[in-house]
Amino acid sequence: MNRSIVNALSVSRILFGFLFLIAVILDYNIAYLIIIFALAIISDILDGYLAKKHDLIVDNGSKIDVICDFLFIILSTSAIVLIDLAPAWFLLVIILKLIEFFVTSGKGALKYDRFGTFVAHMFYAFPIVAMLINSKNITLVLTIIITICAITSSLLRIKNTRELND
Numbered sequence: 001m002n003r004s005i006v007n008a009l010s011v012s013r014i015l016f017g018f019l020f021l022i023a024v025i026l027d028y029n030i031a032y033l034i035i036i037f038a039l040a041i042i043s044d045i046l047d048g049y050l051a052k053k054h055d056l057i058v059d060n061g062s063k064i065d066v067i068c069d070f071l072f073i074i075l076s077t078s079a080i081v082l083i084d085l086a087p088a089w090f091l092l093v094i095i096l097k098l099i100e101f102f103v104t105s106g107k108g109a110l111k112y113d114r115f116g117t118f119v120a121h122m123f124y125a126f127p128i129v130a131m132l133i134n135s136k137n138i139t140l141v142l143t144i145i146i147t148i149c150a151i152t153s154s155l156l157r158i159k160n161t162r163e164l165n166d
Contacts, residue, residue, distance in 0.1 A: 011064070062110050077127050
């Protein structure tokens, strides 16, 4: 198994993000969105599985995976923002969380924590959940809840990083 296959699966999520964005803007067909979202999830699971199975886990590969995940999240959430189903400030929350994740991970291997992973999963699921619910008020409540969780996660990571460095 070649590392480039695993990386191609990761990078495919960027394509799925663009497809999600285009599908929301042009067609708004929920069946297409579910298929695109499912393909993104499958590519995420498969790249991790193959990397572990064939002992291809490296720092750069992990970083590519995380960046591709967040690009999918940003592109698909942008679609929700463009159709005015979610507030634009939520994109900033996602971007700041990605920056915080890389900064608090430091150099070398990325450092994951359970609550941060939970927040990332909420970011990941938000676009399809927002489309299924299709209610601006409910998605606003969801963005607020996810933002509170993201801020809490960031504060905990920063506190833990400082304690480790002291």
